[in-house]
Amino acid sequence: MNGAPAAGCYGDLLVTSLLVLGAVCVVAFVTVRLLGRWLSTGRARGAHLLDVVARVPLEPRRSLYVVDVAGKTLLVGTSEMGLSVLSELDAAEVKARVVPAPSFGDLVRAAWSRRRERKAAGEGVAPDE
Numbered sequence: 001m002n003g004a005p006a007a008g009c010y011g012d013l014l015v016t017s018l019l020v021l022g023a024v025c026v027v028a029f030v031t032v033r034l035l036g037r038w039l040s041t042g043r044a045r046g047a048h049l050l051d052v053v054a055r056v057p058l059e060p061r062r063s064l065y066v067v068d069v070a071g072k073t074l075l076v077g078t079s080e081m082g083l084s085v086l087s088e089l090d091a092a093e094v095k096a097r098v099v100p101a102p103s104f105g106d107l108v109r110a111a112w113s114r115r116r117e118r119k120a121a122g123e124g125v126a127p128d129e
Contacts, residue, residue: 053098066094 053066065076066089073091077084
């Protein structure tokens with residue numbers, strides 16, 4: 001008896017809800033970006049103080065780590081009981097034996113090229129460059 005169509009009210013409510021949701025998402029994104037940069041400054045400062053050079057798992061809960069810490073190269077063992085420094089290693093010898101691991105992008109490119117070669121070999125067509 002009011003005379004106002006119900007469909008118009010629901011449409012206005014939907015548009016208002018979507019606008020508010022969009023504004024909340026934008027505010028959350030900006031807050032996370034600014035707060036993330038402010039909070040990560042402490043981590044970035046000491047990022048190169050400690051580097052894990054290599055890890056060898058021995059058992060499910062036991063591993064050996066080669067770690068560079070403040071100019072020293074250490075062999076560290078981990079177990080259920082905690083961490084223990086096993087010995088100090090020669091940094092030059094460790095760096096000479098380290099094999100660089102391929103990046104994720106390199107692995108994806110290699111897999112993609114192998115897939116293209118298999119597909120081309122199956123069709124009898126040379127792979128495109």
